[in-house]
Amino acid sequence: MRINSFFYTLRQGVRNLFRNKWFTLASIATISSCLFLFGLFYAIVTNFQNIVKSAQEGVAVSVLFEEGTSEARMQEIGEMILRRTEVSEVQFVSADQAWEEFKEDYLGDYADGFTENPLANSAHYDIYLSDVSMQSALVTYLESLENIRQVNRSELVATTLTGVNALVAYVSVGIIGILFAVSVFLISNTVMIGISVRKEEINIMKYIGATDFFVRSPFVIEGMMIGLVGAAIPLGIIYGVYNMVIDYVTTRFAVLATLLRFLTVEEVFNVLTPVSLGIGVGIGFLGSIVTVRKHLRV
Amino acid sequence: MAAKKRKRSTVSEKEIINLTNVCKAYSTGAPALKDVNLRINRGEFVFIVGDSGSGKSTLIKLLLRELTITSGSINVMGYDLSRIRHRKIPKFRRNLGVVFQDFRLLKDRNVYENVAFAQRIIQKSNKEIKKNVPSILAIVGLAGKYKAKPKQLSGGEQQRVALARALVNKPTVLLADEPTGNLDPKNSWEIMKLLEQINENGTTVIVVTHNREIVNAMQKRVVTLKKGVIVSDEEKGGYIDED
Numbered sequence: 001m002r003i004n005s006f007f008y009t010l011r012q013g014v015r016n017l018f019r020n021k022w023f024t025l026a027s028i029a030t031i032s033s034c035l036f037l038f039g040l041f042y043a044i045v046t047n048f049q050n051i052v053k054s055a056q057e058g059v060a061v062s063v064l065f066e067e068g069t070s071e072a073r074m075q076e077i078g079e080m081i082l083r084r085t086e087v088s089e090v091q092f093v094s095a096d097q098a099w100e101e102f103k104e105d106y107l108g109d110y111a112d113g114f115t116e117n118p119l120a121n122s123a124h125y126d127i128y129l130s131d132v133s134m135q136s137a138l139v140t141y142l143e144s145l146e147n148i149r150q151v152n153r154s155e156l157v158a159t160t161l162t163g164v165n166a167l168v169a170y171v172s173v174g175i176i177g178i179l180f181a182v183s184v185f186l187i188s189n190t191v192m193i194g195i196s197v198r199k200e201e202i203n204i205m206k207y208i209g210a211t212d213f214f215v216r217s218p219f220v221i222e223g224m225m226i227g228l229v230g231a232a233i234p235l236g237i238i239y240g241v242y243n244m245v246i247d248y249v250t251t252r253f254a255v256l257a258t259l260l261r262f263l264t265v266e267e268v269f270n271v272l273t274p275v276s277l278g279i280g281v282g283i284g285f286l287g288s289i290v291t292v293r294k295h296l297r298v
Numbered sequence: 299m300a301a302k303k304r305k306r307s308t309v310s311e312k313e314i315i316n317l318t319n320v321c322k323a324y325s326t327g328a329p330a331l332k333d334v335n336l337r338i339n340r341g342e343f344v345f346i347v348g349d350s351g352s353g354k355s356t357l358i359k360l361l362l363r364e365l366t367i368t369s370g371s372i373n374v375m376g377y378d379l380s381r382i383r384h385r386k387i388p389k390f391r392r393n394l395g396v397v398f399q400d401f402r403l404l405k406d407r408n409v410y411e412n413v414a415f416a417q418r419i420i421q422k423s424n425k426e427i428k429k430n431v432p433s434i435l436a437i438v439g440l441a442g443k444y445k446a447k448p449k450q451l452s453g454g455e456q457q458r459v460a461l462a463r464a465l466v467n468k469p470t471v472l473l474a475d476e477p478t479g480n481l482d483p484k485n486s487w488e489i490m491k492l493l494e495q496i497n498e499n500g501t502t503v504i505v506v507t508h509n510r511e512i513v514n515a516m517q518k519r520v521v522t523l524k525k526g527v528i529v530s531d532e533e534k535g536g537y538i539d540e541d
Binding site (some may be wrong): 002004008019190200202203204205206207208209210211212214297 | 362366382386388389390391392394396402403404406415416418419420421423424463467
């Protein structure tokens with residue numbers, strides 16, 4: 001393609017946006033509404049997943065040792081546990097630390113009467129999981145090890161979080177499916193309008209001897225620009241709204257802020273921005289290709 | 299290259315269009331063209347006449363390779379149109395100027411851009427476009443209206459723009475499908491004079507028309523179609539009335 005043909009194509013693509021104002025606006029509105037819903041949903045789901053993940057990270061399995069287990073053996077067991085893929089962190093709590101924590105939590109000044117550590121045999125590991133659904137498998141493994149006296153875990157929390165995780169996954173898939181169906185419906189309608197507007201123009205170009213590439217290029221450029229703008233608008237809106245909502249929730253419901261850590265707008269947009277822009281440009285690209293293709297065989 | 303030369307050699311140097319036993323049938327209804335044999339030489343001026351449903355439009359569409367034949371063979375400017383590949387069609391059409399009854403101009407572009415568009419397709423440089431477009435607009439008498447949009451022009455002027463667009467790439471063959479169909483007698487004659495002038499400069503001109511007065515007055519070759527069959531082909535012929 002000659003350089004002047006390239007710039008001509010580019011110019012035509014941009015001009016097409018203004019030539020067919022209503023089609024452009026309708027397409028931008030369609031893509032914007034779909035990507036707005038997508039962005040909103042993404043922001044909610046990622047925050048929810050973050051909250052669940054934080055809760056999972058707080059779930060610990062405690063492993064207590066048999067009386068007389070040597071420190072070397074305890075260390076060896078610790079290393080074996082840490083090698084497990086579902087384990088994210090292993091913390092050793094010595095008998096003295098355990099007694100100190102117990103005193104602090106439950107006895108306060110009443111602990112003065114104790115001259116010896118009543119929890120002398122309570123040295124243990126607190127094990128944190130990266131995947132709470134693997135808790136049972138880990139417990140079975142721990143119980144099979146020698147020198148392990150007791151394994152403490154919270155079955156209810158683990159099952160609840162696993163259930164919540166599964167629910168989030170199902171809801172995500174369901175909503176993405178609905179959003180996809182709505183997007184396809186809206187976009188195909190817009191494309192149909194585009195076809196009727198462009199049919200004659202494409203035919204004329206073909207009769208004069210334009211190649212498919214020459215006919216298609218301005219439409220593709222136009223489509224990609226529509227997609228880009230259609231993606232940028234909801235991103236801007238969600239950016240502003242997200243900050244406002246998080247500010248509102250954390251100031252108005254201070255209790256929530258201490259319990260839950262919401263993702264910052266940057267954390268959400270690190271992924272949302274490229275994904276939305278990619279989807280927007282992709283929809284514009286494919287939409288224009290499909291619109292034009294039907295009329296190229298003239 | 300060798301294959302292309304072989305393909306083109308099937309038609310003589312003089313002959314620019316060759317239809318042999320061409321049949322065209324649509325999926326529904328009677329065949330539109332039956333056993334059509336037609337040879338047109340380089341530089342000829344030919345009228346194709348006939349009533350509605352006679353197959354004139356089908357013939358034009360076959361020559362444009364908008365439609366494909368059902369049987370027979372069709373060769374235009376050395377291209378075997380029954381075998382031409384889709385990606386070769388644009389190159390074929392660039393040597394074939396075409397003018398329609400309804401002008402088919404790009405409505406959102408001005409006169410200059412409509413004509414320049416044909417040049418942009420064949421990747422002419424801006425310098426050449428700036429030279430060629432005003433020159434062809436002057437020939438069709440629209441030099442002063444290059445900035446006007448199609449809707450600001452009369453029917454005759456729009457047809458001149460279409461003609462300028464068809465001619466700017468210096469086509470070997472010019473197909474005009476009812477070029478005067480939407481024009482008053484004065485404009486019709488002006489368009490026909492332009493077509494005659496173009497023909498005198500060496501371009502093969504094929505005009506499909508209903509206009510009895512023009513056909514009878516111009517004394518050119520006339521091919522008459524009736525129900526998909528060529529019923530008459532006369533040098534310096536006239537419009538044959540339906541019985």
